[in-house]
Amino acid sequence: MSDPIQKDLNEQQAAAVMHGRGPLMVLAGAGSGKTRVVTRRIARLLREGVRGSEILAMTFTNKAAGEMAHRVQDLGGPFVRIATFHSACARFLRADAALLGYPEHFTIYDTYDRDSAIRSLLEDLGLDRLKVKPSAVGSTISRLKNTCMSPQDLATGSSDLARVVEQVWQPYRDRMKQLGAMDFDDLLLNFLKLLREHPDTAEQYRARFSWILVDEFQDTNRVQYDLLRELAPKDGNVCVVGDPDQSIYGFRGAEIRNILDFEDDYPGTTVVRLEQNYRSTAVILRAAETVIANNKQRKHKRLRTDNEEGQPLYLFRAAGAAEEAQTIADRIHGLLGEDVSLDEIAIFYRTHWLSRSIEQALKDKGIPYEILGGLSFFERREIKDLLAYLRVLVNPLDDVSMERVINVPTRGIGKSSVDKLKRAGHEAGMSLREAVGEPSLHAIVPPKARKALQQLAAVLDKAQAATASLGAHGALAAILEGTDYLNHATSLGDPEDIAREENIQELVSDVTAFDEKNEEGLGGYLQHVSLLTSQDRAQDDGPRVQMMTVHAAKGLEFDHVFLVGLDEGVFPSMRSVDTEDGIEEERRLMYVAITRGRRTVFCSSAKERMINGQTDRMQPSRFWKELPKDCVQAYESKWHSFEQEPDSGEAWSVDPDPGLEATVAIQRGLRVRHDLFGNGVVRSVSGRGGSMRAVVRFLDGVERELILEYAGLKVVDHGADW
DNA sequence: CCCGGTAAACTTTTT
DNA sequence: GTTTACCGGG
Numbered sequence: 001m002s003d004p005i006q007k008d009l010n011e012q013q014a015a016a017v018m019h020g021r022g023p024l025m026v027l028a029g030a031g032s033g034k035t036r037v038v039t040r041r042i043a044r045l046l047r048e049g050v051r052g053s054e055i056l057a058m059t060f061t062n063k064a065a066g067e068m069a070h071r072v073q074d075l076g077g078p079f080v081r082i083a084t085f086h087s088a089c090a091r092f093l094r095a096d097a098a099l100l101g102y103p104e105h106f107t108i109y110d111t112y113d114r115d116s117a118i119r120s121l122l123e124d125l126g127l128d129r130l131k132v133k134p135s136a137v138g139s140t141i142s143r144l145k146n147t148c149m150s151p152q153d154l155a156t157g158s159s160d161l162a163r164v165v166e167q168v169w170q171p172y173r174d175r176m177k178q179l180g181a182m183d184f185d186d187l188l189l190n191f192l193k194l195l196r197e198h199p200d201t202a203e204q205y206r207a208r209f210s211w212i213l214v215d216e217f218q219d220t221n222r223v224q225y226d227l228l229r230e231l232a233p234k235d236g237n238v239c240v241v242g243d244p245d246q247s248i249y250g251f252r253g254a255e256i257r258n259i260l261d262f263e264d265d266y267p268g269t270t271v272v273r274l275e276q277n278y279r280s281t282a283v284i285l286r287a288a289e290t291v292i293a294n295n296k297q298r299k300h301k302r303l304r305t306d307n308e309e310g311q312p313l314y315l316f317r318a319a320g321a322a323e324e325a326q327t328i329a330d331r332i333h334g335l336l337g338e339d340v341s342l343d344e345i346a347i348f349y350r351t352h353w354l355s356r357s358i359e360q361a362l363k364d365k366g367i368p369y370e371i372l373g374g375l376s377f378f379e380r381r382e383i384k385d386l387l388a389y390l391r392v393l394v395n396p397l398d399d400v401s402m403e404r405v406i407n408v409p410t411r412g413i414g415k416s417s418v419d420k421l422k423r424a425g426h427e428a429g430m431s432l433r434e435a436v437g438e439p440s441l442h443a444i445v446p447p448k449a450r451k452a453l454q455q456l457a458a459v460l461d462k463a464q465a466a467t468a469s470l471g472a473h474g475a476l477a478a479i480l481e482g483t484d485y486l487n488h489a490t491s492l493g494d495p496e497d498i499a500r501e502e503n504i505q506e507l508v509s510d511v512t513a514f515d516e517k518n519e520e521g522l523g524g525y526l527q528h529v530s531l532l533t534s535q536d537r538a539q540d541d542g543p544r545v546q547m548m549t550v551h552a553a554k555g556l557e558f559d560h561v562f563l564v565g566l567d568e569g570v571f572p573s574m575r576s577v578d579t580e581d582g583i584e585e586e587r588r589l590m591y592v593a594i595t596r597g598r599r600t601v602f603c604s605s606a607k608e609r610m611i612n613g614q615t616d617r618m619q620p621s622r623f624w625k626e627l628p629k630d631c632v633q634a635y636e637s638k639w640h641s642f643e644q645e646p647d648s649g650e651a652w653s654v655d656p657d658p659g660l661e662a663t664v665a666i667q668r669g670l671r672v673r674h675d676l677f678g679n680g681v682v683r684s685v686s687g688r689g690g691s692m693r694a695v696v697r698f699l700d701g702v703e704r705e706l707i708l709e710y711a712g713l714k715v716v717d718h719g720a721d722w
Numbered sequence: 723c724c725c726g727g728t729a730a731a732c733t734t735t736t737t
Numbered sequence: 738g739t740t741t742a743c744c745g746g747g
Binding site: 060061062084085086087110111184185187188248249250251252350351352353354373407410412413414415416417446448449531533549550551552570573574575576585589611612613 | 723724731732733734735736737
């Protein structure tokens with residue numbers, strides 16, 4: 001068959017691709033060609049005359065969305081916009097924001113901004129000083145929103161947190177509206193609200209999107225499900241694709257129920273099961289299936305494969321994290337010798353902090369690697385500062401952003417001045433930005449601050465004018481020039497100066513590139529970047545070993561997979577072991593991790609691990625024991641008599657007194673030696689006793705701040721002339 | 723108001 | 738080990 005759309009499809013895949021009208025649910029097991037089915041189905045619809053604008057396809061990550069759009073084009077289709085739930089809602093909301101009393105260019109707050117807003121709210125309400133953290137309040141509110149609950153549903157009165165949440169709940173909503181801001185959850189909730197309160201508008205959306213497709217359906221939460229029901233009537237042309245065994249986002253409100261009960265909610269649903277795995281060896285698949293079979297809440301599904309048996313899963317139980325890391329680095333080195341490409345190797349872990357020891361081992365062996373996730377480009381301080389300036393230009397109501405930068409770079413407008421100005425502005429019905437631009441309100445602050453405010457207002461006005469005439473990059477240039485921010489961020493005298501300069505340059509290029517490709521201006525740019533995540537910036541520096549959390553690994557596949565930290569209390573995580581549901585979700589995570597591997601899977605655990613500064617004894621994970629015996633084999637480490645790492649604690653635990661002596665002797669100008677970083681010179685010393693620390697400049701030119709008690713510095717000599 | 727120093731908390735997982 | 742928040746002197 002030469003038709004590219006039907007080429008090489010098995011019977012079930014073809015059924016899903018060719019299905020006509022009416023609800024369709026595709027239960028796609030791991031590695032069963034899900035993406036292929038989705039993209040071909042879209043391509044097929046387009047070929048049969050459906051216009052791209054009639055299709056609403058939603059995924060959970062920008063990466064998945066981009067990949068799908070790309071593959072549809074490869075099949076000869078036109079460009080179709082495939083969006084994440086959040087970006088689709090943001091776009092729709094922008095068009096109809098006025099209906100909800102929001103400005104068109106509302107600001108999207110990330111978790112950090114949200115917590116800033118809550119912190120300021122707690123202060124205003126006099127609820128600070130209770131030791132409730134804004135982030136705890138923020139995440140509780142988020143959880144409630146995602147599950148369509150209200151504070152009354154919390155176990156009432158039992159905790160300070162519950163009480164604070166109850167008191168902040170409504171004020172937070174009011175404040176966000178006043179700020180012209182929405183958090184991630186609001187994007188979904190407010191769009192749902194829009195559809196429900198404006199039936200005519202809802203009808204327009206239903207008429208506009210006659211074909212709806214949702215990927216990773218097992219990860220939808222209640223709000224997303226309700227949105228779908230608003231957009232797609234019971235007999236609508238809605239196609240959902242997912243795998244209940246890969247539902248791993250329960251913590252942010254995802255309900256597997258949505259996929260388990262889809263057939264009940266959409267009567268007459270056609271169900272297609274993709275049960276042929278094309279990805280992994282038979283051994284890997286059998287191991288994964290055996291583990292997941294321990295879950296009780298499952299939809300019946302059984303994966304088959306015609307692939308070869310393959311190598312057993314290697315199990316390695318290390319003495320500690322250092323041995324675990326070095327053994328993995330060692331084995332990767334071996335794989336590279338067998339002509340395996342670096343980017344076909346991936347290392348997965350349950351939490352980010354497990355990556356540290358691995359990172360060190362790879363660095364030592366000179367193996368190139370890349371860590372996905374963690375701090376994203378747009379979460380860096382200097383970038384957030386500049387974006388805050390830009391946000392204020394587009395949305396003058398955004399006090400959180402204005403407050404962030406009103407004294408950055410420091411210009412003599414301290415906290416008390418800001419508070420005064422805020423209050424005065426508030427009484428006059430003005431936002432902070434407006435108060436900054438209102439000279440009559442400046443009298444209440446000291447002369448120095450007054451002058452600074454006038455200058456700041458001038459810079460903002462100038463940047464605003466530049467936005468209109470030159471677009472987003474003009475605005476950024478005006479801010480950079482008016483505030484001297486580049487100089488401020490790159491003269492702190494620490495080693496990050498260079499990185500910050502590069503980041504700012506990159507932001508400039510990014511903004512400029514956006515202006516060249518888009519007509520949406522600064523507002524469009526800000527909305528665009530608000531929804532980007534750390535996964536979305538693919539830097540192409542040649543092939544590298546990929547390191548990421550198991551969550552981030554979903555949807556990806558690699559020839560060789562390393563799964564580290566299979567310790568009870570780490571994976572499954574300590575917080576999950578209390579409940580059956582928690583354990584089942586962790587087990588699904590395990591299933592996701594194993595099924596990423598095409599050829600080999602290597603699992604490791606450690607007998608002891610440093611957690612929160614103290615070394616704990618670890619038991620192997622229960623999932624480790626659930627792996628079938630006939631699929632596993634103990635890994636023979638090359639390290640027959642493993643050499644204890646110098647930094648593994650023995651240096652000072654065996655003989656702490658001499659170490660302490662040495663720390664007392666550390667002083668500025670001394671040449672010292674660190675076990676990991678090598679030789680360096682002490683630049684400054686601070687603190688005393690147990691928290692005494694020193695800034696040391698090492699031979700690689702990097703200055704590091706070290707806690708003397710832990711660092712185990714040794715004095716080399718008195719090379720004073722550095 | 724700013725900066726340096728000191729102490730404490732911190733580690734799920736993400737749009 | 739790292740990062741951030743708070744406190745007190747200049």
